[in-house]
Amino acid sequence: MSDHQTSSAFSKRRPSALESIAAFGIITVLLYFGAGIFVPLVLATLLAFALNPLVSWMNRRLGLPDAVAVILAVLLAFAIIAGFAALAGAQINGLAQELPRYRLIIQDKLTLLQDQFGGLVWLDQINGMLSNVEQNLEDNPTPGERQPVPVTISNELGPLSILTSILGSIVGPVATIAIIVVFLIFLLLGRADLQDRFIRLVSAGRYSLTNLAISDASRRVGRYLIVQLMVNITYGTIFGAGLWLIGVPSAPLWGLLIVLFRYIPFVGALIIAVVPFALAFAVDPGWNMLLLSIGLFLVIDLTTANVIEPRLYGSSTGVSPLAILLSAMFWATLWGPVGLILATPMTVCLVVIGRHLPQFHFLETLLGSEPVLKPPERLYQRMLKGDAEDALETSEEFQDEHGRKALVRDLMLPALRLGTAELSDRPESVPQRRRLIEAFEMVVEVALEPVWTDTAPILIVGGRTEIDEAAARLVAIELAESGVSAHVLPPGAIRQEAIGRLDLDQVRTLVLVFMGTDVRAQSRYVARRIRKMAPNVHIAACLFNELAGAESADTLHVDTVLRDFDSALERIGTLHMPASQPNVSPKKSFSGLGRGDDELGQALDAIAERFNVPAAIINLLDDDRHREDEGSYHLTKMVVEHDEPLIVHSASPHDGARDNTYLVTNGIDFYAGVPLGSPESGKVGALVLLDYEPHEFSDEDIERLRNEADELVKRFA
Numbered sequence: 001m002s003d004h005q006t007s008s009a010f011s012k013r014r015p016s017a018l019e020s021i022a023a024f025g026i027i028t029v030l031l032y033f034g035a036g037i038f039v040p041l042v043l044a045t046l047l048a049f050a051l052n053p054l055v056s057w058m059n060r061r062l063g064l065p066d067a068v069a070v071i072l073a074v075l076l077a078f079a080i081i082a083g084f085a086a087l088a089g090a091q092i093n094g095l096a097q098e099l100p101r102y103r104l105i106i107q108d109k110l111t112l113l114q115d116q117f118g119g120l121v122w123l124d125q126i127n128g129m130l131s132n133v134e135q136n137l138e139d140n141p142t143p144g145e146r147q148p149v150p151v152t153i154s155n156e157l158g159p160l161s162i163l164t165s166i167l168g169s170i171v172g173p174v175a176t177i178a179i180i181v182v183f184l185i186f187l188l189l190g191r192a193d194l195q196d197r198f199i200r201l202v203s204a205g206r207y208s209l210t211n212l213a214i215s216d217a218s219r220r221v222g223r224y225l226i227v228q229l230m231v232n233i234t235y236g237t238i239f240g241a242g243l244w245l246i247g248v249p250s251a252p253l254w255g256l257l258i259v260l261f262r263y264i265p266f267v268g269a270l271i272i273a274v275v276p277f278a279l280a281f282a283v284d285p286g287w288n289m290l291l292l293s294i295g296l297f298l299v300i301d302l303t304t305a306n307v308i309e310p311r312l313y314g315s316s317t318g319v320s321p322l323a324i325l326l327s328a329m330f331w332a333t334l335w336g337p338v339g340l341i342l343a344t345p346m347t348v349c350l351v352v353i354g355r356h357l358p359q360f361h362f363l364e365t366l367l368g369s370e371p372v373l374k375p376p377e378r379l380y381q382r383m384l385k386g387d388a389e390d391a392l393e394t395s396e397e398f399q400d401e402h403g404r405k406a407l408v409r410d411l412m413l414p415a416l417r418l419g420t421a422e423l424s425d426r427p428e429s430v431p432q433r434r435r436l437i438e439a440f441e442m443v444v445e446v447a448l449e450p451v452w453t454d455t456a457p458i459l460i461v462g463g464r465t466e467i468d469e470a471a472a473r474l475v476a477i478e479l480a481e482s483g484v485s486a487h488v489l490p491p492g493a494i495r496q497e498a499i500g501r502l503d504l505d506q507v508r509t510l511v512l513v514f515m516g517t518d519v520r521a522q523s524r525y526v527a528r529r530i531r532k533m534a535p536n537v538h539i540a541a542c543l544f545n546e547l548a549g550a551e552s553a554d555t556l557h558v559d560t561v562l563r564d565f566d567s568a569l570e571r572i573g574t575l576h577m578p579a580s581q582p583n584v585s586p587k588k589s590f591s592g593l594g595r596g597d598d599e600l601g602q603a604l605d606a607i608a609e610r611f612n613v614p615a616a617i618i619n620l621l622d623d624d625r626h627r628e629d630e631g632s633y634h635l636t637k638m639v640v641e642h643d644e645p646l647i648v649h650s651a652s653p654h655d656g657a658r659d660n661t662y663l664v665t666n667g668i669d670f671y672a673g674v675p676l677g678s679p680e681s682g683k684v685g686a687l688v689l690l691d692y693e694p695h696e697f698s699d700e701d702i703e704r705l706r707n708e709a710d711e712l713v714k715r716f717a
Contacts, residue, residue, distance in 0.1 A: 032334050039338055040176055044183030046345050048191070050225040051077060055188055070188040074181065087256060224348060232259040235269070235304055242296040246289055248276045264340040265328045273297045323347060376414035383415065383439035384432060391439045395447045407447065408474055409565055413544065416440075416474075419467050420515040420545065437466045444470075450477045458486040458572060459507045461494050463514035463541075464522055471544060472513040475568065484573045486511075494526045504534040509575040511540045512558070517547045520555060527557040535615035535690060536601075538575050542568050559632075600716055607708050611701070613691045618676060618712075620685035632662040639673045639686040645702050646673045646686075649695055670695035674705045677713065687712065 031038055051073045058069035240255020248254070254276045261268035277297075280289040327347040331339030373381065375398055382391035399407040419436050423429040444450060450473070460476050462469030469490045476486040492498055494512075504510075510530055512523060519541070527539050540560040543551060553561045560575075562568035600618075608616035619636040639646045648663065648671040663671060670691035677683035687709040 028334070035335050039335055039342075040179040041183055042342055042346065043338070044180045044187055046225065046342065047077065047180070047184050048187040049345075050229075051184070051188060052191065053226075067189060070185055073188070074184055078181070084256060084260075087252070224345060228263065231304065231309060232262045235259070235262060235300060239273075239296065239300055242300070243276055243293060246280070246292045246296065247283070248280050248289065248293055249283060250279075251276070263344075264337075265324045265344055268340070269297075269301055273301075323351075375411055376418060379411055379443075380415040380418040380436075383436045383443070384419070386435040386439055388439040388442040392443050392446055395443045399447060404448070408478060412440075412443070413471065413474060413565060416467050416471050416515055417545070420465075423465075423467070433466050437470055440470050444473060444477070448477055451480060452476075453485050453487055455506055456485040456487040457506060457508040458484065458511065458575070459489065459502075459504070459509070460486050460511045460513060461489045461526075462491040463512045463519060464491055464516060466490070468513050468515050471515050471542075472511070475511070475513060475542065475565075475572070478565075478569050479573060482569065482573060486572075494522075494529075496525075499526065499529050500533075502530075502533065504530070504537055507534065507537055509538045509540060509572065511542060511572055513542045513544070514548065515544050517545055519543065519548060519551060523551075523556040523558060532614070532692065536617055540572065540575065600712075603712065603715070607687075608689065610708075611689055611705070613670070613689045613695065615690045617688050617690065618685060619673070619688055620676075635660060635662060635671065635673060635688075636686050639675055640677075640683045643675050643683055645675075645705070646671070647697050647702065648672075649697065669693055670697070672697050672702070672705060674702070674709050676709050 054073045055069045058064045236255040236259035240251050243251035258272045261272045280293045328343040331343040379394050398411050423433050460472045462472045472488050476488045479486050539558040541556050541558045542562045604616045672689040673686040675683040676685045676687045
């Protein structure tokens with residue numbers, strides 16, 4: 001087996017929970033005990049991310065060789081760091097010389113506070129500490145009065161020991177800096193080769209994904225470091241200048257330190273700001289300097305954190321605030337203060353890896369800022385646990401952002417699909433479905449404000465479950481928005497014990513709505529019963545599930561199958577349209593008539609009674625109730641094209657109508673059709689008799705039926 005096949009087979013196997021925990025524990029231990037190696041390496045890597053654009057710019061714009069560009073970039077970076085350290089050191093030295101002057105002011109303020117808020121033990125302790133310091137300073141002799149110090153010569157502390165002690169205190173930091181410099185130079189010089197090796201190591205054959213992850217991580221981390229540096233410099237400049245104007249000592253020092261400490265998430269700026277607050281308390285005999293310093297910090301920090309940084313960063317990091325906080329705690333525990341600074345960029349890298357590499361997808365779920373649930377999933381989860389208030393809030397937020405139309409199509413309908421996929425129609429799922437539907441109905445009533453009607457020419461019924469009924473209500477609501485009224489009934493209305501009580505007198509179209517896939521048996525049963533009760537009712541089935549794509553009008557025994565929500569609304573809206581005025585031609589005169597208690601409908605009922613059959617109907621070639629691929633259309637076309645009667649029954653089978661889907665699926669054992677029209681306008685359809693039982697039909701009966709057709713043309717054309 002090749003390496004690629006081996007890696008592919010391994011990647012398909014997901015590690016168990018115990019293996020994942022063990023791997024995490026081993027990695028944590030290695031990071032803790034290997035801090036001396038990993039910390040310089042990580043610092044060098046982050047600096048490489050930040051300096052890589054500068055090196056590339058020197059290569060392209062200045063034409064410098066790669067090695068020269070790397071050396072210059074590293075020297076520039078460390079020159080800036082050294083200058084920062086020197087300036088901070090000078091400020092600290094000046095502050096140390098001024099501190100003794102502030103002791104009396106602090107004591108006076110503490111005494112005043114003690115007089116106003118008596119009984120505060122901690123104020124007494126601070127006053128006592130300051131008194132001891134003052135007493136120790138007074139007891140110290142002046143330089144001219146200093147007593148000689150006895151000297152004891154001992155072989156235990158020689159020059160070598162002193163030199164070793166001094167070197168021991170400076171070797172550690174110098175060695176760390178040297179390691180960082182070496183790592184940084186090699187990372188920048190060999191960045192292309194290292195990237196190739198990293199891709200080969202972790203890609204498992206998915207080079208495109210790994211390359212995308214590296215590019216994304218480099219872009220996000222580099223942008224974060226540069227933008228954070230610019231924000232921190234601006235923040236520190238304004239803060240230091242403000243403290244200088246207020247009069248706080250060593251104001252440039254606090255501006256410099258806050259630039260560095262703001263890399264610590266959430267609390268870094270506050271840690272440094274406490275020191276100038278204490279100095280303002282110590283320097284100013286009053287309270288103005290302290291209050292102004294605190295006000296300055298609050299204004300700058302709140303503006304930066306809530307206005308500037310969200311606009312500059314946007315989704316550049318992709319890390320949630322909670323993840324940053326937990327990451328800071330984790331890395332600080334492992335690597336101390338350095339871990340706090342490294343926490344955010346390292347977490348960004350983990351999130352990017354989880355976003356692009358499937359085996360690490362859990363990292364993005366745990367640490368990423370993107371919502372882990374899509375809006376339909378979030379709405380479904382709220383409704384499933386019966387949290388109607390949260391479900392309503394989710395729906396209203398979505399509607400405010402995307403509009404009412406998207407609310408129905410892109411949020412509520414997909415949420416119902418999720419319910420159909422998870423909640424079967426078995427009895428054990430009933431409590432969950434009821435909670436879901438109760439919350440759904442509240443969302444519908446408040447967010448969509450529907451107006452229901454008790455009677456309408458369109459009857460919409462949920463096919464099997466409460467979820468189907470909820471989808472039927474969405475169809476009715478959207479039809480009402482376009483001016484078409486529809487009545488909605490629950491699935492119980494078409495069950496065996498209740499379907500016979502359906503009032504279909506005013507119904508022209510019956511729509512069955514199914515969200516699931518098990519629809520055939522129910523659709524056939526309902527269609528068969530409705531055909532016997534009201535043969536003129538057009539039956540449509542809405543199948544809002546891609547897995548039911550194999551079903552058709554023939555397999556479901558219905559007139560029309562609708563699959564897309566919007567096209568279903570458009571089609572249903574045309575099925576109930578009233579007839580045109582009978583003043584042009586039979587084509588327009590008969591269109592849409594004969595479906596209720598109108599004059600033509602009464603005439604057709606009389607014809608059926610005279611021929612002793614259940615139904616007499618008019619089929620037109622351009623009737624919206626039929627599609628060209630349906631069996632009823634083919635029968636009508638045969639009658640019109642041949643201009644001859646078409647009689648199909650068990651005693652006289654017709655070759656052209658043998659196994660016709662319309663007859664077979666609807667259980668029709670007798671069909672008699674004659675052309676309908678006039679010599680002036682031509683034949684536009686057929687007058688048809690239907691019976692669900694065998695029926696003899698003689699030549700005399702055919703002639704009678706022709707006469708009935710001619711009479712209808714005379715009366716209604």
